[in-house]
Amino acid sequence: MKSFCNRIRFISSFLLSATLFGVANCQGGFQPGNGGENGQQSQLCTNVSQSLLEEIKRYQPIVNQIGQLILNGTYKGIAYKNLSEFVDNFGSRLTGSESLEKSIDHVLNTMKFIGLDDAHCEDVTAPKWVRGYESLTMTVPYKKNIQVLGLLPTVQTPEEGITSEIVVVESYRDLQENKNDVLSRVKGKILVFNHPFDDAVNAVTYRHRSAIEGAKVGAIATIVRSYATFSLSTPHTGEMHYEDDTPPIPSAEIAIEDAELLGRLYDRGQKIVLNLILRNQRVGNITTRNTIGDLKGSSIPDEYVLVSGHADSWDVGQGALDDGYGVILSLLVPDVLKTMNLIPKRTVRSIVWTAEEISKVPLGAQQYLEQHGDELRNKYSFFLEADSGIFNARGLIMNGTDEAQCIISEILKLLEPHIIEKTRVVTPFPDLKTDIVPLMRATGVPGAILDTDGEKYFWYHHSNADTVTALNPNDLDVCLALMTSLSYVLADLSIMLPKMVV
Numbered sequence: 001m002k003s004f005c006n007r008i009r010f011i012s013s014f015l016l017s018a019t020l021f022g023v024a025n026c027q028g029g030f031q032p033g034n035g036g037e038n039g040q041q042s043q044l045c046t047n048v049s050q051s052l053l054e055e056i057k058r059y060q061p062i063v064n065q066i067g068q069l070i071l072n073g074t075y076k077g078i079a080y081k082n083l084s085e086f087v088d089n090f091g092s093r094l095t096g097s098e099s100l101e102k103s104i105d106h107v108l109n110t111m112k113f114i115g116l117d118d119a120h121c122e123d124v125t126a127p128k129w130v131r132g133y134e135s136l137t138m139t140v141p142y143k144k145n146i147q148v149l150g151l152l153p154t155v156q157t158p159e160e161g162i163t164s165e166i167v168v169v170e171s172y173r174d175l176q177e178n179k180n181d182v183l184s185r186v187k188g189k190i191l192v193f194n195h196p197f198d199d200a201v202n203a204v205t206y207r208h209r210s211a212i213e214g215a216k217v218g219a220i221a222t223i224v225r226s227y228a229t230f231s232l233s234t235p236h237t238g239e240m241h242y243e244d245d246t247p248p249i250p251s252a253e254i255a256i257e258d259a260e261l262l263g264r265l266y267d268r269g270q271k272i273v274l275n276l277i278l279r280n281q282r283v284g285n286i287t288t289r290n291t292i293g294d295l296k297g298s299s300i301p302d303e304y305v306l307v308s309g310h311a312d313s314w315d316v317g318q319g320a321l322d323d324g325y326g327v328i329l330s331l332l333v334p335d336v337l338k339t340m341n342l343i344p345k346r347t348v349r350s351i352v353w354t355a356e357e358i359s360k361v362p363l364g365a366q367q368y369l370e371q372h373g374d375e376l377r378n379k380y381s382f383f384l385e386a387d388s389g390i391f392n393a394r395g396l397i398m399n400g401t402d403e404a405q406c407i408i409s410e411i412l413k414l415l416e417p418h419i420i421e422k423t424r425v426v427t428p429f430p431d432l433k434t435d436i437v438p439l440m441r442a443t444g445v446p447g448a449i450l451d452t453d454g455e456k457y458f459w460y461h462h463s464n465a466d467t468v469t470a471l472n473p474n475d476l477d478v479c480l481a482l483m484t485s486l487s488y489v490l491a492d493l494s495i496m497l498p499k500m501v502v
């Protein structure tokens with residue numbers, strides 16, 4: 001086997017002249033050895049054989065070495081360095097933009113540079129939207145310009161905008177219960193939803209469905225309090241939905257502070273008038289690309305463990321947290337393994353998805369599923385994605401049988417305490433859009449995203465604050481060590497993980 005020891009690896013591309021990608025640290029061997037005690041088996045492990053649990057423990061020395069290389073060795077800080085260069089050079093990467101396609105070229109070149117097998121792109125069809133002029137002005141009771149971000153695919157307002165008195169509610173229930181006779185007052189007006197972030201799954205329905213629920217009660221546009229847990233007057237954006245049986249009305253998000261201001265004024269009986277201009281445009285369908293590369297398995301190369309993230313982002317900030325870091329970690333996992341000369345039995349397949357954000361379903365993953373359904377169903381042990389933030393990673397949020405959860409939990413214990421003080425596996429998987437969700441639903445193959453500090457993630461998510469400045473190198477290193485360790489052990493284990501019933 002070709003050794004990658006003691007050589008410095010550089011990425012070259014049309015934009016990046018020289019990016020340090022890692023230096024091998026080849027102290028000692030990298031074969032499974034004897035593991036130590038790692039806590040108590042849970043009830044989930046009832047049907048897992050003792051021999052498999054002991055097999056997992058024998059990976060302890062390898063996980064220690066992966067952790068050492070990434071947290072204290074030559075890969076320390078490399079993920080942050082690569083991520084900052086990625087987002088600084090390409091910027092935000094909205095589906096249909098030139099910057100996204102250039103970033104995908106870079107991902108492909110990097111896969112080839114790393115030496116992944118069969119590195120290639122596959123076409124994906126997706127809609128293209130262009131954000132036009134947007135503004136929101138309060139004209140009564142006094143003039144105030146309000147930061148606004150249209151949701152996509154919002155319909156346009158007329159060029160001069162919509163000028164209307166507003167009605168403010170806190171929830172869909174206010175409409176259902178006709179709170180304060182809201183239904184008689186909302187017709188022909190702009191409806192503002194000032195709904196606090198209660199939980200991620202419920203709160204996002206105000207971004208997704210406000211235009212539908214608003215149109216049902218006769219509103220002419222909806223303004224939504226940003227889907228965020230904290231704000232420094234930063235509006236957020238994202239994807240919204242229409243339904244065939246309700247007229248499409250314009251919809252946009254404003255910062256928490258402004259939503260609360262409008263709510264307070266309204267509750268005091270103040271008349272409030274807003275002028276909303278949204279000139280976003282759909283400009284047809286485009287072709288974008290998923291990017292795929294393999295660290296080919298040594299003895300069962302036609303079985304896979306997936307490591308993934310998505311290249312596209314919203315057109316605000318840098319898309320560092322969502323999901324530039326997922327791109328970089330999907331490249332670095334096989335790079336670290338190659339550098340350490342750790343070639344597992346199965347193939348570790350990196351896929352950098354495209355067009356995750358722009359539609360109700362993640363289009364890159366959905367179209368990959370349509371084209372590779374049999375392989376995904378029959379040949380994959382696990383789907384892993386980094387698309388849930390990096391802050392204070394503690395383990396995984398996963399979907400899988402008790403047996404699969406036990407195996408993942410036992411593998412994560414190998415990270416304690418040198419990589420993560422105390423690991424955990426969280427279920428159920430949230431009903432939120434992620435690339436691996438349609439894959440898991442269609443195939444029954446278990447999968448996971450990182451379990452991180454989600455509250456902090458939503459400070460930045462889909463806003464101008466999503467820049468590499470929000471991240472820190474150590475958090476990224478921990479995520480990389482987790483994903484590399486897990487991918488290696490899963491790809492090298494004697495068994496594939498059991499599937500769920502679908």
Ligand SMILES: [Zn+2]
Binds near residue numbers: 322357462
């Ligand atoms: Zn997103």
Ligand SMILES: [Zn+2]
Binds near residue numbers: 323356
């Ligand atoms: Zn994402």
